[in-house]
Amino acid sequence: MQTGKCATISVPEAGKRYYGLSRNGSYEAAARGEIPVIQVGRLKRVPVVAMERKMAQAGEREAPDATAA
Secondary structure (H helix, E strand, O other), X not given: OOOOOOOEEEHHHHHHHHHXXXXXXXXXXXXXXXXXXXXXXXXXXXXXXXXXXXXXXXXXXXXXXXXXX
């Protein structure tokens, strides 16, 4: 099943795309668990779906309550 989009991206690409981090900063964030990774041997990849879900959940937690006004 090939849709043209890759299901994973590199750690540096995820860090830059979602947080504006450098290569080293991206790997440090992944080590802290701030960027979700899967590891196959020595290769670390970031599942796009997991990263999108993490960003959506962060947005929900930070959104102001509309009924509080």
